[in-house]
Amino acid sequence: MVKKIHLLFKLEKIWYGLKVSREKGFGGDEKVTRFGLHKWETSTWNNSMAPTSTTITFNSSSCLPSVHVEVINHGIDLDLLEKMEKIAMEFFMLPLEEKQKYPMAPGTVQGYGQAFVFSEDQKLDWCNMFALGVEPHFIRNPKLWPTKPLDFSETVDIYSREIRKLCKKLLKYIAMSLGLNDDIFEEMFGVAVQAVRMNYYPACPRPDLVLGLSPHSDGSALTVLQQGKCSSSVGLQILKDNVWVPVQPIPNALVINIGDTIEVLTNGRYKSVEHRAVTHQEKDRLSIVTFYAPSYEIELGPLEELVDENNPCKYKRYNHGEYSMHYVTNKLQGKKTLEFAKIYDN
Numbered sequence: 001m002v003k004k005i006h007l008l009f010k011l012e013k014i015w016y017g018l019k020v021s022r023e024k025g026f027g028g029d030e031k032v033t034r035f036g037l038h039k040w041e042t043s044t045w046n047n048s049m050a051p052t053s054t055t056i057t058f059n060s061s062s063c064l065p066s067v068h069v070e071v072i073n074h075g076i077d078l079d080l081l082e083k084m085e086k087i088a089m090e091f092f093m094l095p096l097e098e099k100q101k102y103p104m105a106p107g108t109v110q111g112y113g114q115a116f117v118f119s120e121d122q123k124l125d126w127c128n129m130f131a132l133g134v135e136p137h138f139i140r141n142p143k144l145w146p147t148k149p150l151d152f153s154e155t156v157d158i159y160s161r162e163i164r165k166l167c168k169k170l171l172k173y174i175a176m177s178l179g180l181n182d183d184i185f186e187e188m189f190g191v192a193v194q195a196v197r198m199n200y201y202p203a204c205p206r207p208d209l210v211l212g213l214s215p216h217s218d219g220s221a222l223t224v225l226q227q228g229k230c231s232s233s234v235g236l237q238i239l240k241d242n243v244w245v246p247v248q249p250i251p252n253a254l255v256i257n258i259g260d261t262i263e264v265l266t267n268g269r270y271k272s273v274e275h276r277a278v279t280h281q282e283k284d285r286l287s288i289v290t291f292y293a294p295s296y297e298i299e300l301g302p303l304e305e306l307v308d309e310n311n312p313c314k315y316k317r318y319n320h321g322e323y324s325m326h327y328v329t330n331k332l333q334g335k336k337t338l339e340f341a342k343i344y345d346n
């Protein structure tokens, strides 16, 4: 079985040259535009298919068990989202030799290739990634920023600035919802680390045999995920009550996933969401994912405001750089990576 999967993956490489059909433009429903204080107009799941449209009101007495929302009125220009998708797709459609000029070295997570591969016999995910560290500047590896398409770097820069603003806003709302000082995360994070990963999932002849991306939670504080519109396939799934629930893309919405860092800081009030991507027999799929996390230098643990005798401390204090290293040097296996931080004796 393992061998077969390897073979399927190799086949995929031949498909790079194939054209995908692109749906032009971002049509869709922009009726829902509230994104105000303590109130996100969002979508959440029902039992069979996520999401259905719901308004979630955060206040200090409520919290969500495991958070995945789709933000419609994120304020980011739709042309910019479209441009980002265009350059990502153009990159993936380049000849293999061109993309291989930017290789993801084994054990690293930047460049073109597959991350989280640690052994010869590991069953590979059906996904090609192109990942770049964006902020702060010292995490950039300029050799990995492609020269084609021509407007690639400029677009990634502009897009990343906008996503950064959105993350800062969302973190403020999360703080407010917990009755904390609005700027608590921003002040604590230092110069936040931001990385972008483009995931391209070609159509897969045997979607029953191989996943697009193995189950995991993100190590970030927040993840902003843009689902490509060039394919209508539903690829992202989240784990809810032990059932994998497909996330139906909402036109122009950005998916927000809470990452492990916010789970730790909020002492589990906000839980990171376990998710995976599945493949489709006929349709390819693109996602553009931004990870927003604290500076590697900071020490973090549950905020003291969120720990008391009714909510005992569930996670230890650790250095975020160490956690990041732990994250990228382990296979994606559900929420196993977070065990690094868990305290089990309560």
Ligand SMILES: O=C(O)CCC(=O)C(=O)O
Pocket (backbone or CB within 6 Å): 197, 199, 213, 218, 225, 235, 236, 275, 276, 277, 286, 287, 289
């Ligand atoms: O492609 C997707 O929808 C999921 C991507 C993802 O979870 C990731 O890159 O961490």
Ligand SMILES: [Fe+2]
Pocket (backbone or CB within 6 Å): 216, 217, 218, 223, 275
């Ligand atoms: Fe993820």
